[in-house]
Amino acid sequence: MSRIFVAGLGAVSPAGWNVAALREALQQGEPLPVQTLARPGWERPLPVRLVPNPPMRPEFLTHPRLRRTSPITHYVVATALEATAGLRANANPGLRLGLVVCLQSGCVNYSCRFYEETLKDPATASPLLFPETVYAAPASHLAAVLGNISLASSLVGDPATFLQGLSLGAQWLEENRVDACLVIGAEETNWILADALWHLERPAILTAGAGALCLCRNSEWSAGVELAAITDAHTYSTRNRRTPAARAMREQLGAPASGRPVASRQNRKIAGRMPALPELLCDGIGNSPHADAAELSAWRDWTGPRLSPKRILGEGLMAAAAWQCVAACDAVAGEQFTAANVSLVGSNQQAIGARFVRAEARISHLSVGKAQGNIRS
Amino acid sequence: MLFPTTSSPQSPPRVVITGAGIITALGLGWKPNAAGFRAGRTAFRPVSLFDVGRQRAKSAAEVDLPAALPPTRLNAKQIARLDRAAAMLLLATHEAWRQSGWQPAENLPLVLGTTAGGMSFGEAYFRQAVQTPHEHRHQSTRAVHYQPQVQARTILEAFDSTGPITIVSNACASGSNAIGHAWELIRYGQAERALAGGYDALTELVFSGFDALQALSTTVCRPFDARRDGLALGEGAAVIALETLENAQRRDAVILGELVGYGASIDQHHLTQPHPQGDTTLAVMKQACATAGVTPDEIDYLNAHGTGTVLNDSSEAVAIGHWAGPRAATLPVSSTKANIGHLLGAAGAVEAVICLMTLREQWLPPETMFETPDPACHFPIVHKPRDARVNVVLSNSFGFGGVNASLIFWRWS
Numbered sequence: 001m002s003r004i005f006v007a008g009l010g011a012v013s014p015a016g017w018n019v020a021a022l023r024e025a026l027q028q029g030e031p032l033p034v035q036t037l038a039r040p041g042w043e044r045p046l047p048v049r050l051v052p053n054p055p056m057r058p059e060f061l062t063h064p065r066l067r068r069t070s071p072i073t074h075y076v077v078a079t080a081l082e083a084t085a086g087l088r089a090n091a092n093p094g095l096r097l098g099l100v101v102c103l104q105s106g107c108v109n110y111s112c113r114f115y116e117e118t119l120k121d122p123a124t125a126s127p128l129l130f131p132e133t134v135y136a137a138p139a140s141h142l143a144a145v146l147g148n149i150s151l152a153s154s155l156v157g158d159p160a161t162f163l164q165g166l167s168l169g170a171q172w173l174e175e176n177r178v179d180a181c182l183v184i185g186a187e188e189t190n191w192i193l194a195d196a197l198w199h200l201e202r203p204a205i206l207t208a209g210a211g212a213l214c215l216c217r218n219s220e221w222s223a224g225v226e227l228a229a230i231t232d233a234h235t236y237s238t239r240n241r242r243t244p245a246a247r248a249m250r251e252q253l254g255a256p257a258s259g260r261p262v263a264s265r266q267n268r269k270i271a272g273r274m275p276a277l278p279e280l281l282c283d284g285i286g287n288s289p290h291a292d293a294a295e296l297s298a299w300r301d302w303t304g305p306r307l308s309p310k311r312i313l314g315e316g317l318m319a320a321a322a323w324q325c326v327a328a329c330d331a332v333a334g335e336q337f338t339a340a341n342v343s344l345v346g347s348n349q350q351a352i353g354a355r356f357v358r359a360e361a362r363i364s365h366l367s368v369g370k371a372q373g374n375i376r377s
Numbered sequence: 378m379l380f381p382t383t384s385s386p387q388s389p390p391r392v393v394i395t396g397a398g399i400i401t402a403l404g405l406g407w408k409p410n411a412a413g414f415r416a417g418r419t420a421f422r423p424v425s426l427f428d429v430g431r432q433r434a435k436s437a438a439e440v441d442l443p444a445a446l447p448p449t450r451l452n453a454k455q456i457a458r459l460d461r462a463a464a465m466l467l468l469a470t471h472e473a474w475r476q477s478g479w480q481p482a483e484n485l486p487l488v489l490g491t492t493a494g495g496m497s498f499g500e501a502y503f504r505q506a507v508q509t510p511h512e513h514r515h516q517s518t519r520a521v522h523y524q525p526q527v528q529a530r531t532i533l534e535a536f537d538s539t540g541p542i543t544i545v546s547n548a549c550a551s552g553s554n555a556i557g558h559a560w561e562l563i564r565y566g567q568a569e570r571a572l573a574g575g576y577d578a579l580t581e582l583v584f585s586g587f588d589a590l591q592a593l594s595t596t597v598c599r600p601f602d603a604r605r606d607g608l609a610l611g612e613g614a615a616v617i618a619l620e621t622l623e624n625a626q627r628r629d630a631v632i633l634g635e636l637v638g639y640g641a642s643i644d645q646h647h648l649t650q651p652h653p654q655g656d657t658t659l660a661v662m663k664q665a666c667a668t669a670g671v672t673p674d675e676i677d678y679l680n681a682h683g684t685g686t687v688l689n690d691s692s693e694a695v696a697i698g699h700w701a702g703p704r705a706a707t708l709p710v711s712s713t714k715a716n717i718g719h720l721l722g723a724a725g726a727v728e729a730v731i732c733l734m735t736l737r738e739q740w741l742p743p744e745t746m747f748e749t750p751d752p753a754c755h756f757p758i759v760h761k762p763r764d765a766r767v768n769v770v771l772s773n774s775f776g777f778g779g780v781n782a783s784l785i786f787w788r789w790s
Contacts, residue, residue, distance in 0.1 A: 004380070041509040065648070099643075103546075104524070111582070115503055118585040123431045130586030131649045134492060135546035136778030143779065144645045152643040152780060153554060156494070156544040157526040164543060167379035171565065174382075195506055196520040199513065230380040233541035237534055252378070349526040349542060352379070 004170045005222035005359055006333075007180060008086050009326045010079030010212035013313055014049040017058075018082055022313075022323060023330055031312050034205055037191045046194035049207035049314040051075065065144040068128055069137070070109045072188035075210035075319070076101060076138040077145055080182055083212040084146070087180055087221060098178035099152040100165040101139040101186065104317040106156070107132055108190045138186060151178055158346030159185070159284070159321035160233070163354050166213065166325070167230045173217045180221070185322030186210035197315060200347075201288045207314035211322025213329065219359070224333040226359035229253065234351045245351040246298035246343075253353035255279055255341040259304015278304050280340040282328040284320065286310035295345040307331065325354065332356050382567055389564035391637075393789065395630040396477030396618030398469035398574075399730040401717040402438035402611055406472050411734045417745035417762055419716050421598070421609055426461075427581040434593035437579055438611030438718040440465060447471045449535035458518065460497045462578035463528040465614040465723075469574060470532050477618035478630055479570070481537035486568045487529055488543045488559040490551025490575035491722035494525030497580055546722070548776030549682075550641075551575055552615070553725030553784055557639035559619050569624050574616030575726035583721070584610055590649070592686055600683030600712035601690050601758050603749040608684040611718025615726035617733075634733045638671065638771075638785030640664025649777050650688050655696025657781045658682075658773065662700045665783035671769055673701040676708060676785075678741055678765070679756075680728050680772040683712025684719055693773065694753040701756065711759040715744040725774035729784055732770040736788040741765045 011018060014032050015025035025032060036045035051071070060066065060077050080099075087095065110132040117125040131137065136154045143149035151172060155165050162185040169181035187193075189208040197206050215227065231252040234245040259278040283299060285292045285308040299306075309323050310316075316323060321344050328340035335358070342354040399406065402420035403413035413420070420438040429435050442464055446456060449471065459467060466489070479485075498519040505512055505519075521527055529542045545554045552575025559573035577583075587593050587610060594607035617633075625632055640661035646652040666672060682693055698705050713731050714720075720727050731742060740763065747760040768788045775781045 040507050042511050106546075111499075112503065114586065115500065115582045116507070118582060119504070121431060122429075122585045122588065125585050125589045127586075127589040127591070130589055131777055133582070133586065134548050134777050136548045136776060136780060137648060140643070140645075140648050140778030140780075143643050147645065149643055149645065151641060152547075153558075153641075154546045154778075156491075156524075156546045157542065158524075161526075161544075164379065164541075170380050171382070171561075175565070192503060192506060196502070196516070199517045199520055227380060229378060231378060233379065235533075235539050235542060236530065237539045240539060348521060348524065349530065354380075 002174045002217050004173060004227040005216050005219055006213055006225040006329050007216040007221040007223055008083040008214040009329055010082030011323060011326050012051060012075040012078050013209040013323055014051055014207045015313065016052060017054045017078055019326060019330060022326065025312055026307065026309060026327055029312065037194050039191045039195055046191060046198060047205050048189050048194050049205055050189060051209050060145060063145050065141050068132065069141055070107055070132055070188060072107055072186050073138045073141045076142050076184055076186045079184055079210040079212035080142050083182060083214040086223065087214060091221065095148055095180060096150040096178045097146060097148050098169060098172045098181035099139055099142060099149045100169050100183045101154045102162045102165040102318050103135055103154065103156055103186060104158060105187055105193050106135045107137055108193050109188055112190055112192050158349035159318050160344040160346035160350045160352040162318055162321035162325065163230050163344055163352040164233060169215045170227060173215060180214055180216040182212055182214050184210055184212040185318040187317045187319045201291050203288045204286055204315040207316045209316055209319045211319055211326040213325055222359050224359055225329045226357050228357045229355040231353045236350060242294035242345060243297050246294040246345045249351040249353045250298040253341055253355060257301040257303055261338055277336065277338045280328065280331050280337040281306045281343065282324045282340055283308050283343045284310060284324060284345055286315055295343060299343060329356050332358055386566050391622040391635060392560050392563045392619055393622050393625050393635045394617045394619055394633045394733060395625050396473035397633055397730045397733055398472030399615045399727060400440060400465045400469045401613040401727060402440050403717055405443060405468055411738060414713060414716060414731055414734065414742040415740050415762060417743035419746065426579055432585065432588045434588055434595055437609060439579060440612050450537045451535045455531060458522050460495050462495060462576050463531065465578060466528065466532055466576040467535055469614040469616040470572065473616040473618050474536050479618060483539055485538045485540035486559065486562055486571040487533055487540060488555045488571060488573040489529055490545045490555035490726060491525050491577055492546060492548055492551060493577050493580055493583055495523040495528055496582060497578060498523040500581060547780035548778050549721050549724055550774040550776035550780040550782045551722040553774035553782035554641060554780065556617065556726060556729055556784060557641060557782060560636050560639055563619060563621060570620035572616055572618055574614065575723040576614035577612060577720055577722040579610060579612040594685055597746050598685040598715050598718065599746050600685045600715055600744060601694065601751050601754050602747050603751045605685045605687065605690060608686055608714065609718040611720050613720045613723050613727050615723060615730045617729060632789040634736045634789050635787040636784065637787050638665035638669025640783045642781055644779035644781055651692040651775060653692055655692040658693055658696035658775065659700050661781045661783045665771065665785045669785040671785065673704045675769050676771050677767045678735055678770045679708060679710045680732055680770060681710050681712045682773040682775045683714055685714060690751065691753045694751060698755045705756040708756045709741050709759045710756045711742055711744050713742050715746055725782065728772045732772050732786050735767045735770055736786060739764055739767055
């Protein structure tokens with residue numbers, strides 16, 4: 001078995017267009033302002049947290065492949081460029097990069113626009129929109145922008161699928177099919193998606209963006225974080241509902257309830273130089289009592305530090321899952337924790353957990369958070 | 378654990394197929410499909426599922442679903458929530474499951490490819506959401522059952538099983554990628570068996586999309602024909618039961634074939650157009666041959682992606698020519714999309730089952746509407762029904778977005 005390191009992180013969120021903005025919002029600990037989206041034919045607007053416009057037009061938007069793309073592709077490209085910045089500066093030009101893009105709703109903007117045009121008159125529905133409706137479109141555009149993607153796949157599922165994406169990336173690295181692998185979770189906002197969320201989880205506030213982890217096997221490229229574990233996929237069924245599945249995930253992850261690592265030889269080994277530091281729980285708790293119940297139950301014994309990005313950012317579906325992992329890795333790289341546990345209790349498929357631990361940082365491109373103001377101890 | 382995994386076996390196990398289910402417009406199940414493909418029948422007819430009065434193309438290969446689904450563990454409420462795509466998936470899985478002789482399991486991986494999943498629910502949601510006055514009835518159910526992972530969960534429950542679900546959505550390569558992914562799970566010791574396949578139903582949005590791109594034929598779908606003018610759409614599902622050879626032999630299971638090679642990569646040329654020289658197609662065929670340990674000389678039949686569009690077929694033809702070299706002159710090639718249309722996320726899986734049919738029954742599926750060879754094709758197109766000695770077959774699948782995949786199957790004897 002190979003060791004898998006995190007070489008870089010990327011994030012686009014309602015907090016802004018990089019990991020630093022995400023970190024700052026989480027440090028502030030205050031829920032971000034809510035905007036509204038108009039819903040056709042209904043006076044009451046839908047609450048959302050929109051991704052702000054970037055301070056200046058990103059240079060990558062001049063790439064010809066991105067001319068007609070929808071926001072989800074912009075988010076994917078921006079996070080990918082941020083997560084691979086160090087690699088692109090340090091690695092050789094022949095680097096074989098893998099790409100796994102995880103989505104729950106995917107390219108919903110153009111799907112809605114194209115179907116609306118179809119219903120009005122299919123004879124005039126735009127051929128420019130249709131190709132952008134497929135789940136694989138963001139991965140395709142990113143491959144064209146980066147130019148060195150040798151293997152790519154788009155996975156669809158509930159938010160816990162992001163950790164399946166990480167395990168697929170780790171597998172490709174272990175099989176030596178790629179030298180590094182980007183794993184990205186992304187979503188975009190649209191009134192119909194906010195409408196669906198209103199039907200399913202009324203207190204939740206839809207948001208969008210993307211998060212990226214760049215994995216590598218070469219310790220020289222490590223940004224100070226190592227992937228230690230991803231649990232099994234605890235799939236929901238009539239016999240294994242969300243709560244028992246979440247509990248099984250938590251049990252398999254085996255994080256100490258106090259957040260204080262047990263001082264075993266193995267823990268000292270994986271925790272590196274600072275075994276006395278606590279462990280962090282980065283969970284998916286938001287503002288929906290119904291949706292949060294299973295995860296709250298699974299982690300009811302946890303008394304250690306806890307970070308709940310959804311409380312601040314909103315319900316970003318697959319992007320939110322990616323932000324949890326980005327925030328966890330960022331916190332570990334910030335040298336305040338020996339490890340961070342990520343809990344992903346998906347909406348309708350599975351519960352999966354992951355654990356990231358400290359590793360020696362070899363490249364310094366990753367700016368890391370030194371304070372985690374919103375972490376509740 | 379998904380990571381770290383147990384150490385990969387030093388020598389990957391051989392992976393065989395012990396069950397196969399197929400649903401296309403030619404019929405429900407192996408037998409009617411084998412008869413149809415062997416004879417080269419085509420299954421196109423005027424679209425009846427939605428209004429195509431304002432579209433350029435008017436026909437597609439629609440599946441006739443049975444009045445009732447086969448008995449499974451699903452209750453009436455669960456069955457009522459299956460849309461057309463999920464019903465086809467259930468039928469294909471039922472056939473594969475029965476044939477495999479598998480028992481219900483707690484940890485059975487299900488890997489599926491799809492482009493649209495429960496799109497019919499999504500369309501219905503949209504149509505209702507834009508109506509005034511607002512009507513919320515059934516919208517929650519549609520929002521949930523639109524999602525392919527929910528459909529996949531239902532399928533596992535139908536067979537009293539559970540396990541990790543992976544939904545691959547690499548456009549029209551999804552079905553092949555799903556099978557390849559399941560093959561890798563078994564080869565690298567993460568599972569002893571897995572169900573894999575693909576499914577997609579005809580939907581108004583997708584039909585309109587291909588029509589808007591003017592990619593649909595307004596005459597006859599004729600892959601690799603010099604007069605080809607586009608693809609035809611179809612719908613369907615296929616599922617195969619994969620397991621280690623050791624497992625299959627221990628159970629004394631009937632083996633339909635062996636999956637020996639898989640290649641996958643991404644073409645960065647364009648979102649919807651392949652590289653004119655088929656560079657990525659060439660690369661994945663080479664990869665699949667390398668993992669299988671075979672050369673083009675040993676391939677007895679190539680099931681092409683062959684959509685019938687000008688750009689796809691010329692690119693694939695160039696790649697096949699480069700890859701096969703002198704063997705191209707005698708390598709039988711055909712595209713079964715001429716018979717049942719392009720099944721999008723189901724295409725790779727359905728074509729994998731057709732490959733198993735050729736290996737089991739020793740015939741080649743003809744494109745009976747093929748007339749005039751494209752000069753770029755330096756290989757013979759199978760256009761008349763014929764028996765043949767078939768021991769090794771290769772299947773190509775390519776998708777919007779550029780993901781390419783090739784699978785290689787061996788005859789089991």
